[in-house]
Amino acid sequence: MLSRGSGLLGLSAVTLFAVTGCGSGATPPAPPSAAHSTAATADAGAGALPQVSASRSACGTGWTRAQAGLVQLDVHNTDINAAEVYLANAAGKVYAEVDPLGPAASAVLTASLPQGTYHLICSVNDADPVDGPTVRVTGPAPGGTGVLPVTSAQLAPIVIGYQHWVGGRLKVMQANARTLNTDLRRGDRAAARADLVTADHTWGTLGGAYEAFGDTGEAIDGNAYPWPQGVHDPHWTGLLRLEYGLWHGQSLASLTKYGNQLTKDLNTLETTLSSTEFDPLSVVLRSHEITEGSLNQTLTGHNDYGAHDELTEVRGQLAGSAELLRRLKPLVAPRYPGYAAVVKQLAKTRADVAAQTSWQVTTPDQPPSTGHELVDGDVAELTELLSPIPAMLEPRVF
Incomplete structure (x- = not known):
C-alpha cells in the first residue's frame, strides 16, 4: 500500500501493484494483497x-x-x-x-x-x-485484472478543478472565522460555540487529511498532543484550541487572540494555495485518506476537546470525499470494478450519519452506542472500498 505524503508534496515508495477482478455482486478488491502485490x-x-x-x-x-x-x-x-x-x-x-x-x-x-x-x-x-x-x-489458470495507467496529463484538469473548489471552500472557512471572531468579541459564548461547529464542518470539506496542508494546516486544526504542555501550551492554536477554551470555561476575551491567529493562518493558507499547484499524487491519495482520517481520528474522539461534534465533522469530511470522487469518476469508473459499490456505500454512510438524532461519545469505560457502531462500520467499509483507488490512479510515466 502506498504510504502517506507529507505537506503539499507527493511521495515515492517501493510498491507493487495488481488488481484482482470482481464479479457482479462480489466484494470489490481490497488494496493490493500480500498474495498478489508484495515488493x-x-x-x-x-x-x-x-x-x-x-x-x-x-x-x-x-x-x-x-x-x-x-x-x-x-x-x-x-x-x-x-x-x-x-x-x-x-x-x-x-x-x-x-x-x-x-x-x-x-x-x-x-x-x-x-x-x-x-x-x-x-x-x-x-x-x-x-x-x-x-x-x-x-495455461488455463485465471489471473488478475490489469489497470490502464493514468498519466499526469489526464489528472491535470481534474487536479486544477479540485484545487479551485478547495479554494472556494477556504473562502467559506475564512468567513466562518470572521463570524467566530465577531462573536468572541461580543462575548456571546453560545454563538461562538455554534460558529466553531460550523467551522469544523467547513474545514472537513477541504479534505485536509494527514497534514495535507503542511504546517499551516496543523496550526489551523492541530491537536495539543505534540506540544510539551499539552492543552496548556501557549503555542497551541487553531480550531481545537478554541474548542477547548469555549467548552472549558475560559473567558472569551482570552480566546480572541486565538481567533485572530486562526484568521491569519487561514490567510496564509490562501496565499500558499494560490501560488502552489496541488501535486496529482497527493490529490489521488486523499481519495482514501480523508475517510481514513474520519475513522482513525474523528470518530475515535481523538480530536474532541468538548464540542462532541464528531458527526458534524464527519459530514463535512464525507462531503469532501464525495466531491473528490465525483471529479475522479472519469478515471476511476472504467478502471475499478468496485466503483458502483463505493458510490452505494458512500450514500449509505452519509444517510446513516444524517439519521443520528443523538450522539453518544465513546469513552474508555463504556462501549460505543448502537449509532456509533453503525457509523463506525459504515466509514470503515467505505475506507476499505476506497483503498485501491490511489494505486490505480497514481500517475505513471508511460
Missing part, C-alpha cells in the same frame, strides 16, 4: 525465480516464459540510476510494479496473470520508458 528485497529464496534485468539497455532480459496464475520475477536494476519497473500486457494494462528500484538493488515482482502476452517496462531516472521483449503466458 520486497530479493532474498535467498528468490534464487529459483527468473533473474530479470531492469535497465535502459537490457529491460526484461532473462524473462522468456511463464504459466498463467501467480508469476514472480527477481528483478535486478543493472543501471546506475533508480528505476521504475512495470509489468504490462499488450494492451498497456499494468499488472504489477516496483517503484522505485534503486541502483544495483533487487526486488521480487509478483503478479497474477491470465494467459496472454506481456512485457516489462523500465523507466530509469524518469527518462523515456523502454519496453522489454514480449513474453507469452500460457
